[in-house]
Amino acid sequence: MARRKIFIAGGTGYIGKRLIPELMTRGHEVTALARKGSESKAVCRAVTGDPLDRSTFLDRISPADTFIQLVGVPHPSPAKAAEFRAIDLVSARESVAAARDAAIGHFIYVSVAHPAPVMKAYIEVRSRGEEMINRSGMNTTILRPWYVLGPGHRWPYALVPLYWLFERIPATRETALRLGLVTLDQMTAALIRAVETPREGIHILDVPQIRDAGDG
Numbered sequence: 001m002a003r004r005k006i007f008i009a010g011g012t013g014y015i016g017k018r019l020i021p022e023l024m025t026r027g028h029e030v031t032a033l034a035r036k037g038s039e040s041k042a043v044c045r046a047v048t049g050d051p052l053d054r055s056t057f058l059d060r061i062s063p064a065d066t067f068i069q070l071v072g073v074p075h076p077s078p079a080k081a082a083e084f085r086a087i088d089l090v091s092a093r094e095s096v097a098a099a100r101d102a103a104i105g106h107f108i109y110v111s112v113a114h115p116a117p118v119m120k121a122y123i124e125v126r127s128r129g130e131e132m133i134n135r136s137g138m139n140t141t142i143l144r145p146w147y148v149l150g151p152g153h154r155w156p157y158a159l160v161p162l163y164w165l166f167e168r169i170p171a172t173r174e175t176a177l178r179l180g181l182v183t184l185d186q187m188t189a190a191l192i193r194a195v196e197t198p199r200e201g202i203h204i205l206d207v208p209q210i211r212d213a214g215d216g
Contacts (some may be wrong), residue, residue: 001026004195007061007104009033009051009095010070012041015110015148019068019188020044023195031064033057051091054098061102066195068108069095069129081121088122092129100136106198107138108191113146113179113207134202141194143187143205150184180207186214 006023010016011032020043023030030044039046049057051071061067071091073083092109099107111126112119133140167173167180182190190205190213205213 001196004028004066005064006030006066006068006195007033007064007099008068008070009057009091010068010072011044011046012038013070013072014074014150014152015184015187015191016070017043018150018184019070019191022188022192026192026196028195031060033060052087052094054094054101058098058101061098061104064102065105066108066198067095067099067102067104067106068191068195070110071095072110076119076122078119078121084122084125089125089128092125093132096129096132096136096138100138104138106195107133107136107140108194109133109140109142110191111142111144113144116146116179139198139200139202141199141203141205143190143194143210144207145182145187145210146179146207147181148184148187149181177208178206180211182207182210183214186211189214 006028008016008030011020012034020030024044032042032044032046033049033051034042034046036048039048047060049060069092072088073080109129111130112123114123114127116123130142167177187210190210193213
C-alpha cells in the first residue's frame with residue numbers, strides 16, 4: 001500500500017474527526033485546513049486558512065497528492081438552503097480550483113445521493129460541486145451517502161425496519177438502496193479505500209458501494 005500525503009478541507013467536522021486518526025494509523029501523512037483559532041481542534045498537522053478563499057491555502061497544499069473535500073454545513077435541513085450556497089458550494093468551488101492548481105493527483109468529494117424528493121437545495125449544491133469537479137479534469141472519487149448514522153446522528157435508526165421492507169419490494173428497492181442509511185464506520189472505511197485505491201477518471205460510490213467498503 002502506497003503511503004499517501006493527504007490534504008483535508010473540513011477535517012475538524014463530523015466525518016473528518018473520525019477519518020483522520022484512521023488514516024494516520026495506516027501510515028498516511030495528513031494535513032488539515034483549519035480556520036484561525038480552530039487549529040487545536042485538528043487531530044493532525046493543521047494549516048490556517050479560509051476554506052471559502054483558496055488564496056489563503058493554495059500554497060499550503062503541496063506536497064499532498066490527495067485532496068479530501070469535507071466542508072459542509074452541519075446537520076443539513078431544508079431550512080439551510082442559503083447556508084448550503086454560501087458555504088458548501090463556495091468551499092467546493094475554492095477547493096476544486098486550488099486542488100487543480102496544486103496538481104493534485106486524486107480529489108475525493110463527499111456529495112449526496114440523488115435524485116430525492118426532499119433536500120432539493122442541498123442536492124442542487126452538491127450536484128454543482130460534482131459538475132465543477134468534472135470540468136476540472138482531475139481524477140476523482142465521489143461518494144454519495146444519503147444519511148450517515150453516528151454520534152449525534154442517530155434518529156433515523158427508527159426508520160431501519162422500513163428500509164428493510166422497502167429494499168425487498170421490487171417497486172421500491174432501487175430507491176431504498178440509493179437513499180439508504182450508512183454508518184460512520186462504513187463511510188470512514190469507504191473514504192480510506194478511496195484514498196488507498198485511486199482510479200483514473202471519475203469514480204462514483206453510491207450507498208451500496210459505501211456499505212460494501214465498510215463491510216468488506
